[in-house]
Amino acid sequence: MDKNEQGSEAKVERLNFIEQEIEKDFQLPKLQGKTLATRFPPEPNGYLHIGHAKSICLNFGLAKKYGGTCNLRFDDTNPSKEEQEYVDSIQEDVRWLGFEWDALWYASDYFDQLYEWALQLIRDGKAYVCDLTPAETRDYRGTLTAPGKESPYRNRSVAENLDLFERMRAGEFPDGSRTLRAKIDMAAPNMNLRDPVMYRVLRAHHHRTGDKWCIYPMYDWAHGQSDSIEGITHSICTLEFEDHRPLYNWFCENLGIWHPRQIEFARLNLSYTVMSKRKLLQLVQEKHVSGWDDPRMPTISGFRRRGYTPESIRNFCDRIGVAKFYSTIDVGVLEGCLREHLNVVANRVMAVLNPLKVVLTNYPEEQVEMMEAINNPEDPQAGTRQLPFSRELYIEQEDFMEDAPRKFFRLKPGGEVRLRYGYIIQCQEVVKDPSSGEVIEVHCTYDPQTRSGMQVDRKVKGTIHWVSAQHAKDVEVRLYDRLFLSENPEEAGEGKSFIDNMNPDSLTVIHAKVEPSLVELPAGTRVQFERNGYFCIDSVDSQPGQPVFNRIVTLRDSWAKLQAKGQAD
Ligand code: ATP
Ligand code: MG
DSSP, X not given: OHHHHXXXXXXXXXXXXXXXXXXXXXXXXXXXTOOOEEEEOOOSSSOOBHHHHHHHHHHHHHHHHTTXXXXXXXXXXXXXXXXXXXXXXXXXXXXXXXXXXXXXXXXGGGHHHHHHHHHHHHHTTOEEEEOOOHHHXXXXXXXXXXXOOOOTTTTOOHHHXXXXXXXXXXXXXXXXXXXXXXXXXXXXXXXXXXXXXXXXXXXXXXXXXXXXXXXXXXXXXXXXXXXXXXXXXXXEEEGGGGGGHHHHHHHHHHHXXXXXXXXXXXXXXXXXXXXXXXXXXXXXXXXXSSSTTOTTSSBHHHHHHHTOOHHHHHHXXXXXXXXXXXXXXXHHHHHHHHHHHHHHHOEEEOEESSEEEEEETTSOTTOOEEEEEESOTTOGGGOEEEEEXXXXXXXXXXGBOTTOOXXXXXXXXXXXXXETTSOEEEEEEEEEOTXXXXXXXXXXXXXXXXXXXXXXXXXXXXXXXXXXTTTOEEEEEEEEOOSBSSSSTTOOOTTOOGGGGBOTTSEEEEEEEEOGGGGGSOTTOEEEETTTEEEXXXXXXXXXXXXXXXXXXXXXXXXHHHHHHHHHO
């Protein structure tokens, strides 16, 4: 705790409630000579989502801050829903977020020890084998307002319990026929203390222990004891486990083993998305998305593929902090953190999403000039590149308007605009498709005295981006929007589900014209298409020389910014 004690005076107000508790606890005799030990305990039954990122940043972050340790532990007590694929993806995601665990464990590593401890509780008269069916067990449990009823099997002798439990393990009884329960209090106001089930009979192949076991520990029986075995000092979990804390404590106390402290915080909810693994699995299985890593998914792998940076997610988790009360965070906060980081790290490039041909009628036919373009105005180290300029160019359709209002400062008949890094051009003629009347080409003249960097006494209000037609590459661009139309997709109304709230236009595929430098970039590269947003080369569907771009996020207020820049150009 040395590191913190030194800085604690200055930092005291900024400690979150968990840090405050931790600092208090380390004053206690129990923790003298120890260092903070936390863990991140995912169940390998799905891919991690942004809510898990909050827990990861919190647990690993605390360990880092206090010079302690953080383990990764797979809570694999539910064999039927767990798979190796999930184990692998979870490790990849934690590492991608920038964290490395001190030790990697599985709850299944502790199955033998848990079994021994179960025998100990039986011997102490604190656990019994119960023959009630699952439905009867539920009935006997009572309700929040009515006490439960004691099981008729509650007072079996220790010898009988030991015998039955060993035979449960040996596979003598069918699935669901018997359970091992802790003998606590069927009248406890907290339902979790009404003789909770510790083991059930379940013949299911386990991804690590194979067919060794036909009884599996329940979450409550496995979790605290796993924490204890690993010497965890602070077991941080989400609020729905607050009511489980008395049971967590009961098991540790009655076994007489190391007793970590459980602290709960509010789980992250984000607007315009769903976050439970069950719902995310449904999106995948029913093919509403292309997979767990679909760039619209709120999974870590989805965000990664979309082009989010680990820094932006860590920063987001930091910014929202931890609290004891539920709230929903606006997804705009996450996007804000993302833009902030991409603004600094992403090179600017030219890409035209909806191309319109511009011909510079007074520009020599065969001429090509190389224009020097700044890669990132936020980062001088990023340098410059050469951008080919020629007689025929593409600009955005939206940057030309035939019947433009007075305040339209882009290209219009007779009007002038500056081409970024190029010249000032003036629109002379509009060529239309004779049958549809659609504008297919705009003919302009350029002013050779206005090349970017020259002293020009003339000012034009607008600057637009472009690509040279003969040099441009055709690429696929995927424009992503929110996956759900409503802020809280789970509130779908009578007889509907969150699926009914999906946005039918969450993906638009277009073909864009981009500057030639872009086709050589490796998958995963993030760039800013000037004035259009941030884009990332898709790591799954891109081919060498044929990148596919994912829109990571739009630019906020891009136009106003460029207006200002254009005038300074
Ligand atoms: P879900 O309910 O989304 O399926 P879970 O809680 O079942 O998630 P686990 O794999 O058990 O998922 O979670 C691992 C850890 O991540 C737990 O400590 C859990 O409390 C935490 N966690 C899960 N979801 C969130 C969230 N939305 N915000 C913060 N922490 C979360
Ligand atoms: Mg869970």
